[in-house]
Amino acid sequence: MRILITGATGFIGTSLIGRFLRERDVHDVLCCVRDIENARLKLGIHRNIKYCSLSNSETIKDFNPEIVVHLAAFNTSKEGLAEIHSLVESNIEYGLMLLNILTGCDKFKIFINTGSFSQFCNGGDAYLYSASKSAFETFLKYYSKRYGWKYINVVPYTVYGGEKTVKRLIDYIIESLDSSRPIAMSKGEQELDFIHVEDVASFYISAIRNYDLIESGQTFHIGTGISTSIREVSYLIEDITGKKCNINWGGINYRDNDIMYAIAPKQEIRDSIWNPKFNLREGLTEYLLHD
Numbered sequence: 001m002r003i004l005i006t007g008a009t010g011f012i013g014t015s016l017i018g019r020f021l022r023e024r025d026v027h028d029v030l031c032c033v034r035d036i037e038n039a040r041l042k043l044g045i046h047r048n049i050k051y052c053s054l055s056n057s058e059t060i061k062d063f064n065p066e067i068v069v070h071l072a073a074f075n076t077s078k079e080g081l082a083e084i085h086s087l088v089e090s091n092i093e094y095g096l097m098l099l100n101i102l103t104g105c106d107k108f109k110i111f112i113n114t115g116s117f118s119q120f121c122n123g124g125d126a127y128l129y130s131a132s133k134s135a136f137e138t139f140l141k142y143y144s145k146r147y148g149w150k151y152i153n154v155v156p157y158t159v160y161g162g163e164k165t166v167k168r169l170i171d172y173i174i175e176s177l178d179s180s181r182p183i184a185m186s187k188g189e190q191e192l193d194f195i196h197v198e199d200v201a202s203f204y205i206s207a208i209r210n211y212d213l214i215e216s217g218q219t220f221h222i223g224t225g226i227s228t229s230i231r232e233v234s235y236l237i238e239d240i241t242g243k244k245c246n247i248n249w250g251g252i253n254y255r256d257n258d259i260m261y262a263i264a265p266k267q268e269i270r271d272s273i274w275n276p277k278f279n280l281r282e283g284l285t286e287y288l289l290h291d
Helices: 011-022 036-043 057-063 081-102 128-147 169-176 197-209 230-241 268-273 280-290
Strands: 002-006 028-032 049-052 067-070 110-114 150-156 158-160 183-185 194-196 219-222 247-249
Touching (some): 011 028, 049 057, 067 081, 081 128, 128 150, 150 197, 169 230, 194 197, 197 219, 219 268, 230 280
Parallel strands (some): 028 049, 067 110, 158 194
């Protein structure tokens, strides 16, 4: 099977590529990246994995992907003019240009899009970032209807583990274990659904394997369905490591419209093709050992 992946050098992308290399399934993978040399250095050179940029439209058409996994995105909590430009360019324009190129690929079957749980919190689109993700879905629906393609939306919840492509919430908590100065954080009352990145990658593998059984337009919420506060995560890390977190709880105010509760709902169709492997203690233990 021929699979095109955007965002292959990102957090979820690196785990997904790792799964492709370990799984018995043999796929030809084309990674559509902004920096080809950096991608080769980061992901390695493999017989069945190739690299290109979005400007190489003929390379994409010649590859003629059957499946696209769209992971590339720009995420920020800021909403200034510079951030607006990056949000539109990365989260809307980039994907729209890819959709246009795919109209020249006669073997293309399904577009696996990646959304954000913030699209479904605080009445919908809690941040400008999530609004940009929702805007792209409008274009995706248009192309799906116009050209008869399937598409689904994958919505990962609070992802942790794997390679540290960027510092995430749990990384700040872990960093506080060895910090001589208290690390300022919010009060830590947010109830979130923590899902290991390997479990997220596993869902994408399952979606690829079962794409013909999936109805177009579905949204799959990828999480454990279990609520854990940020403070509870810190207590669990303390219990696993035997160390004390040095955190100034309440040292940072909550953001405007901050998401205080985000838990993946139960979905029978999702659960029929995938279930998470790690509970939070197991996932954190694996991550701490990996670190």
